[in-house]
Amino acid sequence: MLEPRSESTEAGAAPAPAATxxxxxxxxxxxxxxxxxxxVEHFGGLIRNHxxxxxxxxxxxxxxxxxxxxxRDTVVQAYDxxxxxxxxxxxxxxxxxxxxxxxxMEPAAAAAASPQSVEFDTAYLLRGIFRDDSxxxxxxxxxxxxxxxxxxxxxxxxxxxRQGGRAEQGLLSYGHPQGHLxxxxxxxxxxxxxxxxxxxxxxxxxVGGVTQGLDxxxxxxxxxxxxxxxxxxxxxxxFGRLKYMGVNVIGVPRLPGGPDxxxxxxxxxxxxxxxxxxxxxxxxxTGLSLSAGVAHEVLRIAERHDFLLVEDDTYAxxxxxxxxxxxxxxxxxxxxxxxxxxxTLSGGLRVGYLAAKPEYVHRLTDMKLLAGLTSxxxxxxxxxxxxxxxxxxxxxxxxxxxxxxxxxxxxxxLEALGCHAEYEPVAGTFAWVDCGVDTEVLxxxxxxxxxxxxxxxxxxxxxxxxxxxxxxxxxxxQAAPWKLLEQILAQLRR
Numbered sequence: 152m153l154e155p156r157s158e159s160t161e162a163g164a165a166p167a168p169a170a171t172x173x174x175x176x177x178x179x180x181x182x183x184x185x186x187x188x189x190x191v192e193h194f195g196g197l198i199r200n201h202x203x204x205x206x207x208x209x210x211x212x213x214x215x216x217x218x219x220x221x222x223r224d225t226v227v228q229a230y231d232x233x234x235x236x237x238x239x240x241x242x243x244x245x246x247x248x249x250x251x252x253x254x255x256m257e258p259a260a261a262a263a264a265s266p267q268s269v270e271f272d273t274a275y276l277l278r279g280i281f282r283d284d285s286x287x288x289x290x291x292x293x294x295x296x297x298x299x300x301x302x303x304x305x306x307x308x309x310x311x312x313r314q315g316g317r318a319e320q321g322l323l324s325y326g327h328p329q330g331h332l333x334x335x336x337x338x339x340x341x342x343x344x345x346x347x348x349x350x351x352x353x354x355x356x357x358v359g360g361v362t363q364g365l366d367x368x369x370x371x372x373x374x375x376x377x378x379x380x381x382x383x384x385x386x387x388x389x390f391g392r393l394k395y396m397g398v399n400v401i402g403v404p405r406l407p408g409g410p411d412x413x414x415x416x417x418x419x420x421x422x423x424x425x426x427x428x429x430x431x432x433x434x435x436x437t438g439l440s441l442s443a444g445v446a447h448e449v450l451r452i453a454e455r456h457d458f459l460l461v462e463d464d465t466y467a468x469x470x471x472x473x474x475x476x477x478x479x480x481x482x483x484x485x486x487x488x489x490x491x492x493x494x495t496l497s498g499g500l501r502v503g504y505l506a507a508k509p510e511y512v513h514r515l516t517d518m519k520l521l522a523g524l525t526s527x528x529x530x531x532x533x534x535x536x537x538x539x540x541x542x543x544x545x546x547x548x549x550x551x552x553x554x555x556x557x558x559x560x561x562x563x564x565l566e567a568l569g570c571h572a573e574y575e576p577v578a579g580t581f582a583w584v585d586c587g588v589d590t591e592v593l594x595x596x597x598x599x600x601x602x603x604x605x606x607x608x609x610x611x612x613x614x615x616x617x618x619x620x621x622x623x624x625x626x627x628x629q630a631a632p633w634k635l636l637e638q639i640l641a642q643l644r645r
Contacts, residue, residue, distance in 0.1 A: 178221055186221055190229035198238045198249055209239065209247045293498060294580055295625050298553060300546050304497055307536040311529075326528030329516050330357025330504070334535035338490075338504050341538070346479040347488065353509045354483055356516050359526045360501040361465050364489040365389060365428070367505070368461055371518045373398050373425055380418060380427040382410055384583075384610035384619070386435045386463070389428055402612040403427070405434065407574045408442035410449060419456040426459035432474030433466035436583045436610055436621040438558075438576025441475050450477060453485055464490035468547050469554060469578045483508050492534055494580070495547050500530040554580055554624060561627040568637055569644075570620065582622045588643040590620040596639045602632050 176193045178186050197203045209215075212230070216223045230247050233239040240250040329335070335351040342349040349355050358364040373379065375397030381389060383402030393400045401418055404411040410429060418424070429449075431441040441449075453460050460477055467474045467490065478488040483506060491503025505515055519525070537543045561582045562572060570584040586593060590606035597604045607617025626632050 176219060178219055186225045187228045187232070190221075190225065191232050194229070194233055195236065195238055198233075199252075203249045205249050205251045207249045208245070209249070211246055294494070294550075294554070294623075298550065298625065299497060300550075303537050303542055303546055304500070304533060306542075307533045310536055311532050324528055326525045326531065328356075328520050328525050329512070330355070330526060331528055331531035331535060334502075334531045334538070335504070337535055337538045338506075342488075342506060345473050345476070347476060347506060348479075348482055349488075349506045354506050354512060356505050356512050356519065357526050357531055358489075358491075358503045358505055358519065359523070360493050360498075360503045361463065361489050361491040362388065363501075363523075363526075364491070364503050364505050365461070365463070366392060367515050367518050367522065368426075368487060368489070369393065369396055369398075370522065371511075371514050372459060377425040378422045380415070380422075380424045380458075381612055382429050382434070383612055384436055384607065385428070385430070385612070386465075387605075387609040390612050398425075400612045403429075405437065405439075406445075407439055409440075409445035412445055412448040412452065415449065416452050419452055419458065423456065424458045426461055427453065428461040428463060430463050430466070431477055432464060432470050433577070433579045435463075435466060435579070436581050436605070437574065438579035438581060438583065439574060440470065440577055441477075443475060446475055446477055446480060450481055450485070460486045462486050462488045464488055465494060466579050468495045469551050469580065471551055471555075471578060478506060487511060495550060496534065496537065496543065500534060501527065502530050502534045551578075554578075557627040558582060558624040561622060561624040564627065564633060565622060568633075568640055570640075580624055582624060584620055584622065585618050586620050586640060587618055588640065589616055590618060591616065593620065593639055593643060596642075597635060600635055602635055604636075 176190065178189060180186075182189065184192075194203070194209070203209075209230070210218070212223050212226045215221075215226045219226075230239060230241075234241050234247065238250060238252075239247045241247055329352075332351065334357060335355045339349045339351040339355055358367060369392055373393075373396055376399065378399040378401060379393055380401055380403050381393075382405045384405060385402070390400060399422070401422055401424070403415050403418060409431070410427075415427075427449075431446070433440060449460070460481070462477050464474075464476070467476075476488065478486045486507075488506040489503065490506075493501065493503070496502075505512070507515065537546075555578070558576065558579070558581075562575070562584075565571070565582055565584050570586045572582060572584050576582065590604075591608045594604045594606040605621040607619030607621070608614055610619070610621065611617060
């Protein structure tokens with residue numbers, strides 16, 4: 152039986168043919184597949200295989216529900232899903248019609264590049280970090296998801312949803328430009344306990360992770376042609392960001408206790424830098440931390456030559472003790488502290504913070520609004536709940552112990568392969584070792600076998616050839632990467 156034509160068919164348009172009520176579909180109630188999924192699969196197959204023509208009107212919700220003996224809600228859900236897939240088109244007051252299927256041509260397959268022809272740069276490594284990590288090595292920069300506590304996040308989400316009221320409004324709101332106030336209050340409390348004088352209103356703002364925080368600082372305080380000091384070695388991503396900004400990047404050699412202060416004094420006098428970006432607690436990639444004597448000298452040189460200090464606090468939670476921070480010693484006068492929770496809680500939440508003096512917080516908040524409005528309020532609510540109920544501290548303690556054990560195993564395995572750390576790292580998720588070969592060549596060969604390693608050349612602002620290699624400690628218990636690394640090292644050393 153054909154569906155009668157709707158009175159609301161658009162004037163002047165030819166009436167579309169209608170489909171028979173059930174088109175041969177009968178529900179299989181004993182199946183493990185739900186009725187909605189059965190109906191979606193049935194109609195989807197007919198449309199894709201041209202059993203239903205473009206422009207044909209499907210049975211009304213009422214007619215199909217009656218003929219098949221299912222609820223109207225089942226039919227509504229199925230039609231909505233088919234419309235979301237682009238197979239149906241809903242016309243208000245008229246019904247659902249088969250939509251035209253427009254084929255999108257596949258892009259031409261790119262010629263496979265050999266490992267030697269790939270530009271092994273910061274962008275290449277960043278793309279690799281976010282690929283599928285089914286082996287559980289954590290890629291070249293992140294801990295494996297299996298090492299994190301998903302229950303902390305799902306539990307916080309459930310708790311927030313039970314609160315109702317303002318908590319639920321967070322799902323629909325932009326949030327405050329400076330960040331979720333309860334989260335800022337919690338971060339301020341944590342920092343104050345570590346001697347950083349951060350007031351939640353005057354000295355703190357939230358950002359979408361440490362990366363966005365550094366980006367806002369670069370945008371706010373630098374202009375093309377300015378000079379920026381960075382550590383050598385240091386986190387490679389900041390080199391790429393500064394390069395696009397058009398600033399002059401100069402490396403300060405990193406020693407076991409922190410930056411080489413003799414070199415810092417000389418470079419500051421010669422180049423008049425605008426700011427100096429550095430790790431103090433758990434330096435990336437060496438895993439070393441700042442000594443008190445070096446910290447005092449860095450602050451003295453910065454004051455003498457009038458440049459800002461940007462303290463990247465990304466890995467401080469892995470230290471296991473109260474870190475020595477420039478922000479605490481300087482009382483947030485010349486230092487901007489950048490921290491976050493991506494490495495210890497969840498990279499997907501993208502929640503971080505900046506601590507600075509009020510004038511800088513105001514300028515950085517304006518820049519945040521110009522660059523991307525506010526940060527994610529639901530994500531900040533989740534992080535606040537985890538920090539406030541005390542579960543974060545316990546999780547970090549467990550995670551740090553696991554990382555410490557893995558780092559020791561990783562270092563011993565590297566030593567067995569003839570790779571040595573000049574200075575044993577005190578903490579952190581990486582081993583920084585001298586392999587005795589050009590590690591860019593090593594990393595290229597490893598990448599050809601789907602093993603992502605970070606060669607020393609990327610950690611130098613000069614992009615100098617290096618025998619250093621950064622190895623993720625999560626690789627410690629994976630057999631295949633070690634076998635491959637042993638083979639490549641043997642080949643290169645011959």
